[in-house]
Amino acid sequence: MNISTLVQLIWLFSAISLIILVLLHSPKGDGIGGIGGQAQLFTSAKSAETTLNRITWALTIIFMGLTVILSAGWLPR
Structure with missing residues (x-):
């Protein structure tokens, strides 16, 4: 396993983890609950x-x- 393959594996892990974490985020908008004033019922700063x-x-x-490093070809093959 050379350095290029290792960097590609780290890049792949970070991409998949990033997709999962973005999907775990709570929505920031009020949505339809903002019409009746219900949006502020559950707003609190959470450590999580x-x-x-x-x-x-x-x-x-x-x-x-890693995207810049891999696309620029700075690593030996």
Whole structure:
């Protein structure tokens, strides 16, 4: 296993994890509940949401960085 294959595996893992984490996020919009004022009934700052945001941003940076490295051809084959 060379370095290029290892980087590709990390890139693939970060892509799949990023898709899963984005799907786990709660919606930010009020939706139809905002019409009757019900949207503010359940709004509270949650630690889980903050942690989920931080992990998502970290995986996004890893994914984008590896995308640039892999597409530029900077790694030996």
